Amino acid sequence: MTFINGVKVNLTEEEVEKAKALLGREPNQVEAGMIDVMWSEHCSYKSSKPFLRQLPKEGPRVIVGPGMDAGVVDINDGDVVVFKVETHNHPSAIEPYNGAATGIGGIVRDILCMGARPIALFNNLRFGELRSNHSKWLFEYVVKGISDYGNCIGVPTVGGDVEFDDSYENNCLVNVGCIGLAKREDIVLSVARNIGDILILMGGSTGRDGIHGVTFASRVLTEASEADRPAVQIGDPFTKKLIIEATLEAVKTGYVTGLKDLGGGGLTCAASEMSGAGGTGVEINLDNVILREENMIPYEIMLSESQERMLFVVKPEGVSEITRIFDKYELSYSVIGRVDGSKMVNVYKNGRLVAQVPSRMLSDPPVLNRPVKRPSYIDQLAAVTPPPMPLNLAEVVYKLVGSPNLASKAWVYRQYDHEVGDRTIIKPGQADAAVLRVLGENKAIAAKSDATPSHSYLDPYNGGAGALAESCRNVAVTGAEPLAWVDCLSFGNPENPEVLWSFNETIKGLTDYALKLKIPCIGGNVSFYNEDQVSARVVKPCPVVLTVGLIEDLSYITTMSFKKPGERILMVGLTHREMGGSEYYTFYHNIQGGRAPVVNLDLEAATLKTVLKAVRTGKISAAHDCFRGGIAVSLIEMGMENNLSATVNLNGVGDPDLRFDELLFSESHSRYILTTGEEYLTDVIEIFDENNIPVKEIGVVTDKGRFEFEYKNRRVSCSTRRLRKLYYETIPRYMGVNKWMK
Amino acid sequence: MKIAIIQFPGSNCEYDALHVLRNVLKQDAHLIWHKEFKSDDFDAVILPGGFSYGDHLRAGVIAAYSPAMRYVREMAAEGKPVLGICNGFQILIESKLLDGALLQNNCLTFVCRWVNLRVETSRTPFTRFIKKSSILRIPIAHKEGRYVNTRRRIKELYDNDQIVFKYVNENGVETDDSNPNGSMDNIAGICNLEGNVVGLMPHPERASEAILSPYKTEHGRLIFESLIKYFNGGR
Amino acid sequence: MREYIVEVVIESKPYAKDPEGVTIMRDLMHKTGYDRVNSVRTGKFLRIKVSAENGEEAKNYVIKMINDLRIYNPVAHTYSIVLKESTG
Known part of the structure; x- marks a missing residue:
């Protein structure tokens, strides 16, 4: 267990030292929380990045490749398709209904923040055997969560797959994918490029939900006991539907220069990634953030993962037009700051600077080079004796x-x-x-998301290549004609070299077939730590691939x-x-x-x-x-x-x-x-x-x-x-x- | 004919209805935000499907209090055609423009599938040019679509020729198996006493082009074409 | 054994969002002029009739059941219980 300035952080000693060196001083508590969340596996991809570099990302139709919230490919006539798959495994395992629903909410925001209208949803679900009541409960409520959310926002759920395997008994997998459609000129990136542009936080209010490092937060909270706090987010598809319409209307004005949804890492992630990508800085005034709960401290506001929020970067002359659209849909919003040239995320509260961290230090954290090792079980499993042929x-x-x-x-x-x-x-x-x-138009897109974990378990290389194939x-x-694909990779603990070997083999398989077919990977998502804390059982590796064709x-x-x-x-x-x-x-x-x-x-x-x-x-x-x-x-x-x-x-x-x-x-x-x-x-x-x-x-x-x-x-x-x-x-x-x- | 399609917060089939009316049938159709709707400007109005106000409390109940519904009521009273599709039907019911209740499907889940509808009357503007007893293939997609009323009121609906669509099997017979949500008497759509206000759970706007139909049919289109012919003097 | 009525109210935890409650208050009650309403929380209500030797036993039986059958999810919800004697 490591600490920065009394705040428990989920980082190694070396990472803590590195953070101090990069900042040139001991981070204060707010900064410690921001660094902790941005350097987490979830936000940083620090274990997977060295491997993901192998994937072919380029092609004549690629407009936006990996690194943004979703990839974009050209489908002729100025039309583009935007797509992405993500997991919501851990939240769904403890509260399947809201876990799955907010999974849909998150993937839809990823598509929306590129300026595209979401037009199709996919889901690839993995549960334990259906004989188990626990698995049945998860299955029933995950499907209900997806159904209630997706149906309500008016985005059809058109494909996916469901499999049952004992290795998922305690760790179900909920992969959700979304495809969006846009005109090329309407694509917006998650970038804050122009100094002086205004930051508007729109949508849901900010509460204490999903705050990273709850240990710290709970110490500070006085009026609310831990038991009163839900461990998962509550989906709000009605608000999301209004956010979709308002966002698309706002993008059409031409005043939106950057856009990002608030997901994992909340405001910290959105602010640092947008300014990091734009080579700028941001100034955020927390007094202007609309809060749902009283007495929230800067640490909580910066790390809150409250649902249904979007951060707009708007040209100053467009603010009134954009907010008029938000008013029409009766969505709450506030101007929370502006883009500056500091290359820092500067956070103010009550006129006082409460955090100041270089944007790129947060958005481009150091990667790890973790060891890989071929598991011995691979050869044992391959050598199984064939069963006799059944008579009937x-x-x-x-x-x-x-x-x-x-x-x-x-x-x-x-x-x-x-x-x-x-x-x-x-x-x-x-x-x-x-x-x-x-x-x-006389054209259409075809899409399907697939994974075959039972093959990947025995042979991750061919499982990976096979999922894409x-x-x-x-x-x-x-x-x-297949044009491009995105992946979503669910594996166990990356600190286990055998898990990471499987991961690397999967990427190699995906890479080799992608190169052979000349079809680029335009985005992806990695979910590690899908294993049972009690029995230490690891899920069968599950590489989901969503391919879009024309x-x-x-x-x-x-x-x-x-x-x-x-x-x-x-x-x-x-x-x-x-x-x-x-x-x-x-x-x-x-x-x-x-x-x-x-x-x-x-x-x-x-x-x-x-x-x-x-x-x-x-x-x-x-x-x-x-x-x-x-x-x-x-x-x-x-x-x-x-x-x-x-x-x-x-x-x-x-x-x-x-x-x-x-x-x-x-x-x-x-x-x-x-x-x-x-x-x-x-x-x-x-x-x-x-x-x-x-x-x-x-x-x-x-x-x-x-x-x-x-x-x-x-x-x-x-x-x-x-x-x-x-x-x-x-x-x-x-x-x-x-x-x-x- | 100028047709309004009202957008409530949470409507989600308004673009589909607009597409069919404007691009497929070349009609003068407009999307109107619920707060901006004025009845004087339009000859007919469609309340589209979706989840107005998230279907919170009860599907359609919050939208029924939207100021737009005052104007819809005016149009209904003037005898102008009013069509409620799915959530629009639920809103018409909650506004008391149509009688009865739409409760949760008896299977307790959302159901999306193609069904067979039998046209029970040709007296509404939306069925005037479809032969009675015709069978239409149109999809449903809802969770609260089980039509319920008192036996006495159902009898009155029959007596007054207010039942417009019923769920039937491929041979046109009302059976339990062809009833996707447990509606009383397999009722899928009804109208008011005058016949100008019609509500139905199935989505004709999703069945108006052969390419979208698993059967290559365009039966939903007949409902909109009927309205157009009605307007062009074919009353 | 006697029959008891055990009423169970299941709600989202107090600090969780309740989009349904907020919509009902904001878009229905406030917009129609009922602006003195300050908060609405929605939930599920179960009225359960159960045979038991005494009230305490009836209550414990229901508590065990709603936990066993995941009638509420302790991760997301809280419940409250009211015991009544059955009159019929």
């Missing part, structure tokens, strides 16, 4: 389709308004990615469902014995181990480009990424919506020595399932042949009510009716819903 493979298929990880997530997305905004062309459940149109495949099958002609948008009997089914790519981390091993055999699927970078990229080419001919009637649950489950997913089935022969689509179970359930990368009409069959196959991508016609769509798989003279046949029941009713049944409407 049809029963395995039923069991997998009814596994909570593979079953339909309609129970979740029916609770989300996924249509508000009149943009959602492809809705949840219809395809591998959501597709949103750009109103008034999967997310790009999901975008491409709709007809979209569709330049609405006519070739493709969904994943079988359209009519008689259509031919094509298998693209080859299946290998890559059973590690598969749902088949994990859920059916209860095996944590084996060799996880490897991303063959060249083949993966080439296959994606060829599939995209095929889809864009308009000759593909359904396209689906073949991944989780293997060929069997992927094919079945295509039949569910329209109650259609398939008869397929799987000879020649995998390594020759594969067992039937391996062929059905392996989760090898670089595979897709497509359907096409008989008249287009040769044309489509030719596209793949020309590009040397393995493709094989495996069968036909039927209305026979049975899925039939044939391989080496063995047949597996499953009732579509029973599959549909399992697919649609598994999650509702776990959640206590008796009657379920699809």
Whole structure:
């Protein structure tokens, strides 16, 4: 435990000494708090930064890359897309409803403060097994929190995924992503560039919520006991909706020169990062900050993380126009200071200077070079003996389709308004990615966020590359060219070299595939310390990737469902014995181990480009990424919506020595399932042949009510009716819903 | 015809309604902030969906006290067409322009899905040109949409031909399975005694272009087109 | 055993924001002229009928239950309890 001037700080002795040296004196208590919060892992990325440098960040369409609140890419005609994913793991684990709701609030602010209208939300959720009442409680209320918040602010929640795994029992993961749309000229950065510009703090009032270093704060507080204070923030989507409209109206005036939301680190973070990035300083008068509670001291005001606040940097001549807009929406605001040339954050209270710290000392803290070490468990897990093949493979298929990880997530997305905004062309459940149109134009964006922790656990490099590969495949099958991606990486304690090794391998995997596909990373978020304090159990590493792609002609948008009997089914790519981390091993055999699927970078990229080419001919009637649950489950997913089935022969689509179970359930990368009409069959196959991508016609769509798989003279046949029941009713049944409407 | 779409604090489907009326149907439609709304300027008014005042206390109840509703009431009394969609329906109910109550869905959660609606009457401006018993595919998205009233009042609604839309299955039959929120008698939309004030939970503005429909339908558009034809002398 | 009524009020902790209460006060009560209202806090109210030997037991039974079943979340909420004898 370390202290500066009597204030407990979460820094090492070396960091404390460094802070004193940089400041040239002992920081006072307010300054100690500001340094503590800005040098925290959460704000500084001090453990992850050295690794994140590897990621490719540049590309012809990148307008704003990593480092701002969200990345920005060009989608032609002066339109830009802004996006970002973040976690809200820790708050959601203790109060799932408000934790998840304020997670949405935070990610929406990140998009908004770039000057963009938020148009879509994503969520990637990880909980313990659904058998656990605790996990069910978390699941139910996280979904409710996202639903109530996202629906209320009028931003459709259009995609994501949910998985259940015992490693998340005490540490659920709540990843939330948001996409915004703007005109390029309306993009605002989180920068205070011009000396003399005015700082306006708008939105919610400042209270004692979420103050870092509660130990200190509680000593000072007299009237409120610790028990009276909520450990999480309360979401306020109604105010947020007004903030969205007011902010977008304000940005349109042209008077807003910089904008930043107040999240972790509160006013300290916003003031120092904006002036740090602008090479300026700021002068803040705390007497003008609108407070919700009495007797708040400077330490608390500077560190408060009260929700729904935005810091505007405004040209002096524009102040009255901007505040007129805030008045229209009845939002509270106050002028709290101005930009100066001091390169410092200067904080005043009652006319007295109470803190003075160089902006860049706060915004660019020293990074750490922590050690990495390859964990021994990696080799042990890879060496697992394959289980014997079950006699009745049809029963395995039923069991997998009814596994909570593979079953339909309609129970979740029916609770989300996924249509508000009149943009959602492809809705949840219809395809591998959501597709949103750009109103008034013949173009759309496709987006999907993905992660496969069970693969990452066994092989973090391929788990990382695989998350990006999967997310790009999901975008491409709709007809979209992947343009850029952001990540959100949840790991355990970075002070553990084995955790950090996994982290580094993940980044390496992401980097290598991104370079191969020439697709830049434009932003990201890292969440460390996702582990149980009591049992010291670490979560499976969870790299979430959100990829955005562009569709330049609405006519070739493709969904994943079988359209009519008689259509031919094509298998693209080859299946290998890559059973590690598969749902088949994990859920059916209860095996944590084996060799996880490897991303063959060249083949993966080439296959994606060829599939995209095929889809864009308009000759593909359904396209689906073949991944989780293997060929069997992927094919079945295509039949569910329209109650259609398939008869397929799987000879020649995998390594020759594969067992039937391996062929059905392996989760090898670089595979897709497509359907096409008989008249287009040769044309489509030719596209793949020309590009040397393995493709094989495996069968036909039927209305026979049975899925039939044939391989080496063995047949597996499953009732579509029973599959549909399992697919649609598994999650509702776990959640206590008796009657379920699809 | 000049159409007003009123924006309450927390409305969130106003741009969607504006898009359909202005860009798809080429009508003279305007977004009006609730404090600036004056009835004299407009021939028809739409109360859009969303979460006015965060749906706090009860969906629609706070907006019902907005000064804008005084003018909406005037327009209703003058016989001008008034349409409340989703939260707009809830506001019309809370303003007592329409009768009944909209309670939390019987599944207790928000529900977003496409439903089948049967048109029960052609006597309102919004259904005048849709054949009675037509089936429309339109999505719902709400948490408080379960229509409830006393049995006696429901009977009066039938007697006065005030039930405008019902939830039905694909074959046009009212069933429990096709009722997404537990509304009494599968009621999805009603009108006032005169027929010029209509409220419905489903969102026609989300079903007015084939590209947004999983069925490639444009059934929501019929409701707005009906209003336009009504205005162009087709009464 | 007799029947008791245990009324449970669940609210957000006193220093937490209550956006619903604030909106009801500001946008409904104050705007319609009820400006003497100084504060509104919203919450959940549960009226629970329970069989027990005596009032103390009824109360303890309910307290145990609302903790076991996470009917309130101690991280975010407080509760208060009023015990009444059932008349019916």
